[in-house]
Amino acid sequence: MMLVGTGAALGACLRYLVTTLIKRHSHFNFPWATLLINLSGAFCLGFLTGSQMVNPFLGAGFMGGFTTFSTFNTEVFALGDGGLKTLAVLYLVISYLGGLALALAGLFLGKTC
Secondary structure (H helix, E strand, O other): OHHHHHHHHHHHHHHHHHHHHHHHHOOOOOOHHHHHHHHHHHHHHHHHHHOOOOOOHHHHHHHHHHOOHHHHHHHHHHHHHOOOHHHHHHHHHHHHHHHHHHHHHHHHHHHHO
């Protein structure tokens, strides 16, 4: 449990840092930070799984703390409530399909390394 908790804390800190940096340089009302975090997290977790390097610290811990499903859902609703329904649907589709595609790509790459 300590490994999972430590990994989650480190992953959450990295998520906060990435979010802060991207929001500082983004002027468009789109959740680029969460999209990048969740897509890269899907790829990394796929890679770790494929290469059999996934463990409680990296998997449930770090990657679980780094990626964020709750923020993603909140942002989808915020875009829709803000009158950007098409953008909300686009964000939803890119996140799910892109996440699935990148997880599979990571899994494949992890198995071949």
